Amino acid sequence: MDALTTIAAVNAALALVEALTPEIAALAQRGEISTDQQQTVLDRYNAVKKACEQGLVGSEWEQSNRGRLA
Amino acid sequence: MKTLQSCLVPLLLMVLFSACGTLAPNGAYTSKVLYDADVSITTSYNVLHTFVTWERDNRAALAKLPQVTQAADNVRANARAWLSSAIALRETYAANPTKNGEQALTAALAILRAATTEAAKYLVAPATSPAITSLP
DSSP, X not given: OOHXXXXXXXXXXXXXXXXXXXHHHHHHOOSEEOHHHHHHHHHHHHHHHHHHXXXXXXXXXXXXXXXXXX | OHHHHHHHHHHHHHHHTOOOOEEOTTSSXXXXXHHHHHHHHHHHHXXXXXXXXXXXXXXXXXXXXXXXXXXXXXHHHHXXXXXXXHHHHHHHXXXXXXXXXXXXXXXXXXXXXXXXXXXXXXXXXXXXXXXXXXXX
């Protein structure tokens, strides 16, 4: 594996773990889900809802071939 | 590296399909269905966003795996529809919790989960692809 791809692979693993960490913590709560945890989930949901209403803007959401000649 | 894929994707599935725990009283939720739906929607958005961001940031390195960029473009084209559908059905169920509404919400979440699982697989693809791991 060349160095560039290795870096990409490591970045992907770190990014995925980071993305899942809050949800892994929620999963660990097998008993009662606290009011704080509930509020955190609701806040995050509202943030996602707002992002969708705004149309998922940002360069990461642009097609990879944007701007290329046909 | 192959262990990474065998661990992370099942973990993702476990998180997305989690139905553990009971709601403490006087919290933001009175419905476990809504709580679980919001966890799923949020997790899915996070993973999809992570996937497209990572693909953008590593596009040059992923040139040997064009299917990853194709998959990312597919997410870019459809993520808003997937998420908006799930959110709309979640809001409908919240306003009027019926059995039919719950079924429709469940179906939308299943679509979102399938897309998220696919994205997660591609996130670990560079680490396990024979095209990359084989020596020249």
